[in-house]
Amino acid sequence: MMYELLDPEIERFSRETISRHLAFERAEWSAANLALHQTTQVRETLSHVMAGSPFYQQHLSAALKELPMDEVDLDSLEILPFTTKDDLREHGMDVLSKPVSSAWIFYETTGTTGKSTPCPRDNIDSTVSNTALTVNYASVLSSHPRKHVIAVMGPTELHSTGDAFGEVFRNLGHSVVKMWPHSPVVGYQRALEVMREIGVTALVCTPGVAMALAREATRSGFSPSSDFDVDFIMVVGELVTPALLSNIGSIWSATVYNCMYASQEASIMAAVRGDGQLRTVPLNNYYEIIDPDSGSRVTADETGERVGELVVTHLFQGCKPLVRYRTGDMVRLRPPNKDAPYPSEIMTPLGRVRDVTTIGSTAFSAYELEQAVLEGVAGCYGYQIVIDRDGESGQDRVRVVFEFFDERAADAFDVAACVTRIGKALGTTPSVEVGTIGTIATAGAMVSWKASRVHDKRVADDLERRAALAIAAQRDGARS
Structure with missing residues (x-):
């Protein structure tokens, strides 16, 4: 130089x-x-x-x-x-x-x-x-x-x-x-x-x-x-x-x-x-x-x-x-x-210290959560993990949404096998679906992995998720 x-x-x-x-x-x-x-x-x-x-x-x-x-x-x-x-x-x-x-x-x-x-x-x-x-x-x-x-x-x-x-x-x-x-x-x-x-x-x-x-x-x-x-x-x-x-x-x-x-x-x-x-x-x-x-x-x-x-x-x-x-x-x-x-x-x-997520009585690092969700999955554009608590039983519920880049990849996705695999890793029976998640997954580097990948409804006011949603909305608006 x-x-x-x-x-x-x-x-x-x-x-x-x-x-x-x-x-x-x-x-x-x-x-x-x-x-x-x-x-x-x-x-x-x-x-x-x-x-x-x-x-x-x-x-x-x-x-x-x-x-x-x-x-x-x-x-x-x-x-x-x-x-x-x-x-x-x-x-x-x-x-x-x-x-x-x-x-x-x-x-x-x-x-x-x-x-x-x-x-x-x-x-x-x-x-x-x-x-x-x-x-x-x-x-x-x-x-x-x-x-x-x-x-x-x-x-x-x-x-x-x-x-x-x-x-x-x-x-x-x-x-x-x-x-x-x-x-x-x-x-x-x-x-x-x-x-x-x-x-x-x-x-x-x-x-x-x-x-x-x-x-x-x-x-x-x-x-x-x-x-x-x-x-x-x-x-x-x-x-x-x-x-x-x-x-x-x-x-x-x-x-x-x-x-x-x-x-x-x-x-x-x-x-x-x-x-x-x-x-x-x-x-x-x-x-x-x-x-x-x-x-x-x-x-x-x-x-x-x-x-x-x-x-x-x-x-x-x-x-x-x-x-x-x-x-x-x-x-x-x-x-x-x-x-x-x-x-x-x-x-x-x-993952960050504060990104540790407890499901049931078990604490999972961000790394453990993502590996459990994505292991064996191919052709996925993004995913969202939604966690809430059942009002009657008090038990944590997990829902995972995958978005795929084409119908062939989505058709090849084995939902039942994914439910079994994630359930074994997380100690709970999740619901798994194919859908759309928008651009929030692209906000991770600006906010955090957790804010862009996990929607924890058990948290009353998740400031980081709100920031990630704002970034996603701004990006969607710029492209429209």
């Missing part, structure tokens, strides 16, 4: 960053070297935020009086308080460790269900994140060996999607077209036209957009699987299960990857490899798994697996490094296989 050539310090930093990541990929880092790197960088981040962030100067001061910064290690990090989403909303610009004028670009969170928070990025932020994606996505692209034209279908205003993927795929030698189907400048029809005109071979989008785009293609007389040359799809921005990946693949006849776990605020926390698994990025982040109720660290089981709420501390010193940030998301971390080609933990996002 030209800016690197014009700034010797950034060029040096970029070369060192890519060198470290490639060496890690070659398994040249020992556990001791990684622990030393993480400990050193945790202290660097603490020094950085205490020097530049008004919020952290106050937030961490008491703990760092008890434990000097140069004595903090990965175990004693627990003495520091968590950073929460509410902290970021309340303190806004004071969380930053550098002024916005030091950034190369300014982003912010969507603010759909709460106050937007600033997320500026300088060259350090972008270099660290995009290097991790470039190294990992190279292994994905090796399974699709041709020059690709990749449609990045995400918001661009105040959002990082187009910039990040544009640079990463440029690094890997591929063409990118940025087109957000929900933009009034583009729209679904023009997106489909561009895909055919220029020969788009890959998509980056949310699962909801992948299915909505297929729906629009079918309504326009096209077959997603035969009239387009889509080789692979990278889905991002929402919870994704193996069942959903398989379903989207069945619609497009393409390989579908859950390509990252990330957020505007916390950046890249996991990236997909060619084997389809999400891997942590331990050179960029230090990961803790905590019990969401007690806040205590979760101990790994006999297999090395940990399940709980993810907490991250950034190991790079950009505009807004976060210390012990509670993501609010439940994840499963497990060690890589001994012969794994990339030596970091495998991450499975399970």
